[in-house]
Amino acid sequence: MAPTQESTATMLVPPPPPHFVIVPLVAQGHTIPMVDFARLLAERGACVSLITTPVNGARLRGVAEQAARAKLSLEFVELPFPTDFDGLPPGIENVDQVTDNNHFVPLFEALRKLAGPLEAYLRAQAPRQSCIISDWCNPWTAVVARRLGIPRLFFHGPSCFYSLCDLNAVDHGLHQQTAAADDHEKFVVPGMPVHVEVTKATAPGFLNSPGWEALWAEADEAMRTADGAVVNTFLDLEDQFVACYEAALGKPVWTLGPFCLSNRDADAMASRGNKLDIQQSAVTVWLDTMDTDSVVYVSFGSLARKLPKLLFEVGHGLEDSGKPFIWVVKETEADAPEVQEWLEALEVRTAGRGLVVRGWAPQLAILSHRAVGGFVTHCGWNSLLESIAHGVPLVTWPHFADQFLNERLVVGVLGVGVAVGVTAPVMIFDDEAVQVARGDIVRAVSALMGVEEEADERRRKAKKYGEKAHRAMEKGGSSYENLTQLIESFRQSGGKEG
Structure with a gap:
């Protein structure tokens, strides 16, 4: 029987x-x-709803606008x-x-107390989230x-290499x-395709x-009962580890990155996740005066905080290296009078060659600038991936x-880094024991x-991975197509009341 006009119209409606709820x-x-x-x-x-809290939402105003x-x-x-909340001073809503x-x-x-408000918000929305x-x-x-019958994926921040090591260590x-x-x-991590x-x-x-212990057990169970994983990486960087991680996890692993390459303009680079365009203009003007691949960028992420003794070693090391540098020093690190005085003296001695940025810095804009040829980093996965995506080798x-x-x-498998030589971890506010000298x-x-x-070989490999990262995010690239499949796989799905 021929379809009616009404049924034909229904068939044509996408x-x-x-x-997605993030x-x-x-x-x-x-x-x-x-x-x-x-x-x-x-x-x-x-359609996307990103869940946050008031303090963190204020930081995201630029992105929202x-x-x-x-x-x-x-x-x-x-x-x-x-x-x-017992043990937590008022006003703290972010790890930093x-x-x-x-x-x-x-x-x-x-x-964990956000579970109730999140459930109430989701129940009030129609139709049910995908x-x-x-x-x-x-x-x-x-x-x-589970209560709402909505499929759930977990996002894991590190590399698939690390996540595979972690999963195998537990299992x-x-x-x-x-x-x-x-x-x-020394111990060998079992189940890895390379020696670790x-x-x-x-x-x-x-x-x-x-x-x-209780939080870890809860996180491990939530990981194992999820419907899959989303990872900020790309296949040409970690293909063997992605395949092994997916097999060990027993569920789909969606590699969709590098997410940082979605920030294609200056406003996006400046506004992602913190303050909008505070230092970017001055930093860019300074970088524009420098030779291509000549500048070392130094930043240790949003959490690690260096005490004065180690801060001085970093500064003297950069000065003694003779290389142009941009060094990000946190406001909490620069507050002490002796540090302020010392930093000002360093700036005088390295005038024209060194730039000290106090507080927040536009990292993505810096790493994507032609003048930056190296990055001294704490090895957080975001920073490593941002550097690799822009072809910049690392310390x-x-x-x-x-x-x-x-x-x-980065150092042993990809061959794009030089280790400074640290062998033991430190807590965030306890770096006195670190044996790193200038x-x-x-x-x-x-x-x-x-x-x-x-050094030339490291730079060549970094540039090659940077090119592959951009290809992965372009139409036809592995991350682009994986994102297409992720969206399509949830287009028809929807939760049901639990």
């Missing part, structure tokens, strides 16, 4: 766009890539943050506001997704082996310190969490920026 961890290194991801989804026609100007279907939803290591567990416990994508460190979203009992070991004993050695101190693991100085294994990937900085920076064949 299904509604899928609605729930980042309240830490800049986790929020920034998930904000980039949310914008990518919206640019490709999906930019999305509104572009008429993207991207909504920033601020849930009220729990107040009067913490000034005492004892406040971290209470902060994570407070975040998928919740939450940070691995937000396992409290699992019960919300093969590596942590039990390292528990009784001395600090120098760790010590007790550098073994993989998030939330696995004393006091975090690696890991501090904690995934950073030591990220260093192993001579280590000089050695590593000189090796990275040198004219030797080995």
Whole structure:
């Protein structure tokens, strides 16, 4: 029987766009890539709700305004943050506001209280959302997704290389082996396609310190009961580790990055996740005066804070290297009068060659500038991927969490980095024990920026990976096509009341 006019019209109506709910961890290194991801989804026609809190929402105003100007279907939803929570000073809603290591567990416990407000918000929306994508460190979203019958993916911030190491360490009992070991004993991470050695101190693991046991168990269960994973990486960088991770996890792994390459203009680069265009103009003007690939960029991320003694070693090392540099010093690091005085003297001695940026810096704009030829980094995955995506080789100085294994990937597997020589992690506010001296900085920076064949090979590899990163995000590239498949796979799906 021929279709009626009404049925033909129905057949021609496209299904509604899928609605993704993005729930980042309240830490800049986790929020920034998930904000980039949310914008990518919206640019490709999906509806997106990004869940945040008032303090963090204020930081994202620039992104929200930019999305509104572009008429993207991207909504920033601020849930009220729990107040009067035991052990957590009022006003703290982001990891980078913490000034005492004892406040971290209470902060994570407070975040779990967002489950009720999130569920109430989602129930009030119609139609039902297509998928919740939450940070691995937000396992409290699992019960919300289950109660509402909404599919859930987890976003994991590190590389697939690290995530595979971590999963294999748990599944093969590596942590039990390292528990009784001395600090120098080495262990091979099982199940890896390449040889990976760790010590007790550098073994993989998030939330696995004393006091975090319950949170870790909850996060592990939420990971294993999710419908898949989203990772900010690309196949040409980590293909063998992606395949192994997917097999070990037993569920789809969507590699959709580098998300940072979705920031194609100056406004996007400046506004992603913090303040809008504060230092960018002055930094760009300074970089414009420098030779191509001549400048070393130095930044240790949003969390790690250096005490004066180590800060002075970094500065003297950069000065003694003789290389042009941009050095980002946090406001909390520069507050002390002796540090202020010392930094001013350094700036006088290195005038015309060195630029000290106090506070926030437009990292993406810096790394994408033609003058920047090297990056001294804490080895957070966002920073490493941003550097690789722009063809910039690295000096690696890991501090904690995934950073030591990220260093192993960058230096030992990809061949685009020089290690500064750190062998043990530090807590965020405790770097006095770190044995890094100005001579280590000089050695590593000189090796990275040198004219030797080995330095040239690192630069060549970095540029090649940068080209592959851009291809991955372009139409027809692996990440672009994976995002297409992700959106289409949830176009017809929707939750049901639990």
